[in-house]
Amino acid sequence: xxxxxxxxxxxxxxxxxxxxxxxxxxxxxxxxxxxxxxxxxxxxxxxxxxxxxxxxxxxxxxxxxxxxxxxxxxxxxxxxxxxxxxxxxxxxxxxxxxxxxxxxxxxxxxxxxxxxxxxxxxxxxxxxxxxxxxxxxxxxxxxxxxxxxxxxxxxxxxxxxxxxxxxxxxxxxxxxxxxxxxxxxxxxxxxxxxxxxxxxxxxxxxxxxxxxxxxxxxxxxxxxxxxxxxxxxxxxxxxxxxxxxxxxxxxxxxxxxxxxxxxxxxxxxxx
DNA sequence: AGCCAGGACAAGT
DNA sequence: ACTTGTCATGGC
Numbered sequence: 001x002x003x004x005x006x007x008x009x010x011x012x013x014x015x016x017x018x019x020x021x022x023x024x025x026x027x028x029x030x031x032x033x034x035x036x037x038x039x040x041x042x043x044x045x046x047x048x049x050x051x052x053x054x055x056x057x058x059x060x061x062x063x064x065x066x067x068x069x070x071x072x073x074x075x076x077x078x079x080x081x082x083x084x085x086x087x088x089x090x091x092x093x094x095x096x097x098x099x100x101x102x103x104x105x106x107x108x109x110x111x112x113x114x115x116x117x118x119x120x121x122x123x124x125x126x127x128x129x130x131x132x133x134x135x136x137x138x139x140x141x142x143x144x145x146x147x148x149x150x151x152x153x154x155x156x157x158x159x160x161x162x163x164x165x166x167x168x169x170x171x172x173x174x175x176x177x178x179x180x181x182x183x184x185x186x187x188x189x190x191x192x193x194x195x196x197x198x199x200x201x202x203x204x205x206x207x208x209x210x211x212x213x214x215x216x217x218x219x220x221x222x223x224x225x226x227x228x229x230x231x232x233x234x235x236x237x238x239x240x241x242x243x244x245x246x247x248x249x250x251x252x253x254x255x256x257x258x259x260x261x262x263x264x265x266x267x268x269x270x271x
Numbered sequence: 272a273g274c275c276a277g278g279a280c281a282a283g284t
Numbered sequence: 285a286c287t288t289g290t291c292a293t294g295g296c
Contacts, residue, residue: 026277119278122295126277129293168292173279210279231277262277 009060011068016078018100019051019058025101025263027220029114029127030134030148041134042106043067046145073102073223081225081253088250090241091257094264101259104220108188109181110148111221112206115213116173129167133174136164154178173208180206191222199224219255228254237265 023031023038031040037050047062060068069075078099086095117129137153138146155178162171180186186206191199196218203214212229219227228246230238238245238261246254 115277118276120276120291121278121293122276124295125293166293168294169279169290170292208279212278216277229277233277266277 007061009058009063009065009068011058011060011065011074013051013056013058014074014077014079016082016099017051017058017072017074017102018055019049021098021100021263022072022102022104025098025259026123027104027216027259028106029117029123029130030110032127041141041145041147042071044141044147046142070105073105076102078102078256081256084253085250085257085260088247091250091260094260094268095257097268098260098263101256101263103223103225103255103259105223106221107148108191108217108221109151109177111217112177112181112203112209112213113148113154113174115216115220116170116177116206116208117167118216119170119208119213129165133165133167137161151178151181155182170208173206176207177209188222191218196224196226219258225253225255226251228258231262233262233265234258237261 019038023040028040028042030042031038033039034048037048040047040049043063045063045067047060047068049058049060049068051058058068058072082095082099086092113133114126114130117133118126121129134146134148137149137157139150141147154174157175157178159171159175162174165171167174186202191202194202199218199222200211200214203209203217204211209217212231215227215229218224219229228234228251246257250257
């Protein structure tokens, strides 16, 4: 019964941080906006988070500072990354429009499941499916708030247990993910020890995980900034502005460039 | 009402 | 190695 005793955490922010852009750029699904603040469920806690008007401070109600510093990747120098990407003239416009986006360091298993849910799906529904999945199989960590299910729990589920989740054909893929992680065959520790391509191949041994989902898990769930998930949006944009692919010098931070382009393509350019 | 969604897989060239 | 139909559901 962890009641929030309104102990508000204040974190002074580095350059290149925008709470809204970071949460809304499609890398996480367990948040919603309410009363001008964002409620985020992660790391076994539910927190109300807002960024001050001047953009310099993050006010967080819930959890502890150490966790959120890690979650928002606050100790990595994104200004330097932004500057590197910005040197490329083709990417400059999108970089400037999305410079506040950071790559979240989310839980490995949660990221894996969420991006399995994401395949051939839209963001509003991904969020609903994820919420139902947590309500059904996650531990209650507050009033009506549920943690993400553990690999152990998911590994013990049957296909029919997932019917109320309404995730369609992805049900069997979720079970595969539960088995793979719970058995220790695919874990964050193993991934960390592998080079990028090997890590990607290991992830792809999970049914329902292909190149795109694997890249998302490596980027959003393993802190591998060289991950460059290619979805329909990115393919469309890249074909248009960079038909030969990302320049080699940007490969180490390809994931950040990808997020800049995704944000740009969806929020700025049209629609 | 119908198209399509931050894809993956299997079967077919 | 590339292309295509299919998958389950519901958002817009």
